[in-house]
Amino acid sequence: MxxxxxxxxxxxxxxxxxxxxAAKNSLSEADYFxxxxxxxxxxxxxxxxxxxxxxxxxxxxxxxxRTGARDLADVLRWxxxxxxxxxxxxxxxxxxxxxxxxxxxxxxxxxxxxxxxYYSPLWYGGLFFDAxxxxxxxxxxxxxxxxxNSATFGSNAMAGIINIITTEPVLTQGAMVxxxxxxxxxxxxxxxxxxxxxxxxxxxxxNRQHDHGLNWFSDSRALNKFDARVDWRLxxxxxxxxxxxxxxxxxxxxxxxxxxxxxxPERGRKISSLHFQTDWKHQLSGDDTISLRYFHVKESLRDAxxxxxxxxxxxxxPLATGNIAFLIGxxxxxxxxxxxxxxxxxxxxxxxxxxxxxxxxxxxxxxxxLIAPNQIKVTTSRVFGHxxxxxxxxxxLNTGATWENESQAxxxxxxxxxxxxxxxxxxxxxxxxxxxxxxxxxxxQNMKMVLNDxxxxxxxxxxxxxxxxxxxxxxxxxxxxxxxxxxxxxxGLVVDARLFHDRMSDRVSHVRNKPLxxxxxxxxxxxxxxxxxxxxxxxxxxxxxxxxxxRWRTPWSSEIWxxxxxxxxxxxxxxxxxxxxxxxxxxxxxxxSMPSRAESIHWMQELPWRGANxxxxxxxxxxxxxxxxxxxSTRRVDWRLALxxxxxxxxxxxxxxxxAGNGPIEEYSNGAQRFQQYTINPRHWxxxxxxx
Numbered sequence: 001m002x003x004x005x006x007x008x009x010x011x012x013x014x015x016x017x018x019x020x021x022a023a024k025n026s027l028s029e030a031d032y033f034x035x036x037x038x039x040x041x042x043x044x045x046x047x048x049x050x051x052x053x054x055x056x057x058x059x060x061x062x063x064x065x066r067t068g069a070r071d072l073a074d075v076l077r078w079x080x081x082x083x084x085x086x087x088x089x090x091x092x093x094x095x096x097x098x099x100x101x102x103x104x105x106x107x108x109x110x111x112x113x114x115x116x117x118y119y120s121p122l123w124y125g126g127l128f129f130d131a132x133x134x135x136x137x138x139x140x141x142x143x144x145x146x147x148x149n150s151a152t153f154g155s156n157a158m159a160g161i162i163n164i165i166t167t168e169p170v171l172t173q174g175a176m177v178x179x180x181x182x183x184x185x186x187x188x189x190x191x192x193x194x195x196x197x198x199x200x201x202x203x204x205x206x207n208r209q210h211d212h213g214l215n216w217f218s219d220s221r222a223l224n225k226f227d228a229r230v231d232w233r234l235x236x237x238x239x240x241x242x243x244x245x246x247x248x249x250x251x252x253x254x255x256x257x258x259x260x261x262x263x264x265p266e267r268g269r270k271i272s273s274l275h276f277q278t279d280w281k282h283q284l285s286g287d288d289t290i291s292l293r294y295f296h297v298k299e300s301l302r303d304a305x306x307x308x309x310x311x312x313x314x315x316x317x318p319l320a321t322g323n324i325a326f327l328i329g330x331x332x333x334x335x336x337x338x339x340x341x342x343x344x345x346x347x348x349x350x351x352x353x354x355x356x357x358x359x360x361x362x363x364x365x366x367x368x369x370l371i372a373p374n375q376i377k378v379t380t381s382r383v384f385g386h387x388x389x390x391x392x393x394x395x396x397l398n399t400g401a402t403w404e405n406e407s408q409a410x411x412x413x414x415x416x417x418x419x420x421x422x423x424x425x426x427x428x429x430x431x432x433x434x435x436x437x438x439x440x441x442x443x444x445q446n447m448k449m450v451l452n453d454x455x456x457x458x459x460x461x462x463x464x465x466x467x468x469x470x471x472x473x474x475x476x477x478x479x480x481x482x483x484x485x486x487x488x489x490x491x492g493l494v495v496d497a498r499l500f501h502d503r504m505s506d507r508v509s510h511v512r513n514k515p516l517x518x519x520x521x522x523x524x525x526x527x528x529x530x531x532x533x534x535x536x537x538x539x540x541x542x543x544x545x546x547x548x549x550x551r552w553r554t555p556w557s558s559e560i561w562x563x564x565x566x567x568x569x570x571x572x573x574x575x576x577x578x579x580x581x582x583x584x585x586x587x588x589x590x591x592x593s594m595p596s597r598a599e600s601i602h603w604m605q606e607l608p609w610r611g612a613n614x615x616x617x618x619x620x621x622x623x624x625x626x627x628x629x630x631x632x633s634t635r636r637v638d639w640r641l642a643l644x645x646x647x648x649x650x651x652x653x654x655x656x657x658x659x660a661g662n663g664p665i666e667e668y669s670n671g672a673q674r675f676q677q678y679t680i681n682p683r684h685w686x687x688x689x690x691x692x
Contacts, residue, residue, distance in 0.1 A: 182685025
């Protein structure tokens, strides 16, 4: 209660800081603090932040550069409500999630690039950050919708939306090279070239990223990316965009010999992802447009190792020798096709409407995660619409919904109603209610993972690690929010606050409570050997809290962002019968999947010497759980010091970037063994950027 009182007082003081600052500021509103940006991610209509039906954070190209981030997850440290880890042990890759609950694979977030969904059927769904083919150098801005938004983008936009808008080729003419070099094996190279004529503009880029990961882990990463975009203006009313991107990633996993109990052996994991997209947009008249989008995706993930167990093979075969060694493999290939039609129309002076149709087919093939048939096809059909109605100068109504049918999960309907009250042009109070859904991934619905010993082929299947039932219901999230957006332009201050209460029903979780028949596998006839893991609609939970962001462009050539979040997750009901201890573990994982309090401050300062600039970020978080791994209360400092230049070679910038500069930081610990602890040591690198 005390913390909430301090927060409310801080918001009050921020909103009334103008009288003290106005005297020091002689610049006009337009010169000193530009208009808040227009966004597309809230409703599919271009809207100002004041008119949007939800709370949003927008990070533009310059701010992305000032963060010093090498990957998308790192940028999200600047957004209130997000939890970010450099690596989680589960994938040895960066991880980010919004409001916990989906910490294993970020399955509650819908990530899009130029309207193309990156929510992947690969593995558990969600976003594999190591399979993300886009380089940050090609990003114009990132729009983050903080909160459920299935009403606009369908299922899987349950926690929020990350919509990435890439830079138009017309803005990237010429060539650019960027190089990073530093400790812990940081070695990145990015190259880009752009050209074209009055009708056609293009952008081509290639990027290689490499680092050694944590100092004493086998977690080196090497990513090779390409990205291409062509914009073709056919007529004054028609334009076509062609986009292609891809990534091949090699990630080191496991631990070098000699192995300790519980550790996986060292090996390599390979991930690839290819994306192709074509957009056509036709302007009918004024604000009326019709667009058609098609994209095609191919992804794959391959990983395998031998798990040596202490169990003798004589448990199964009296004549066998040695201990059982399970072959644990991941070999998955995914193909996705997606087609969408969208129509934006202005009905009259006070009403705008967007509606559309979407069809998608996912094809997942795996000989390690699925028993016959080894291929699953899932189709999804959607109808969506949103109406914006300004019935008076001060009142704006946003209402919309998505109807969706998936061949496995069935039908869902996700509506939203948001009412914006704007007493002035610079202040908005918003009241919103919505219902969102998340359809279980193909893996959650169908995974039947067999463990066999290559030395005992006659006894296959030896054991089941997972045996899904294919009868999961979609997760459902009912949300209520009260929000405030204040744009105090003369003082350079923006106040963005959101009070939320979410109720999730039918939360999907993997639990160990499925008994198999004694003849289903060789282990199934042994005591306890027939109990395997599966996915269930296991839990109802509630999530409530307050988050806010203050952005202040000071009179001293600096900009300061301050984020803070207070939240509490409560397990309301367990929906399945679980063995002793399993229910407690389920509650523990969910209720601690986000910190009770987190804050960060980001200071961007222009320096009085040749255009130099400094960015310093400080973040603090209370303890939480990354699935099973306890993340400790941490304090982290990052910085970037940059000096621009312009000479006969071209214009550019040289920068010194530090991550966890105050380290070492114990990000999380899952036991006393070294392989169970993730300690982040300071990472420094020099960035050289040249445009010509």
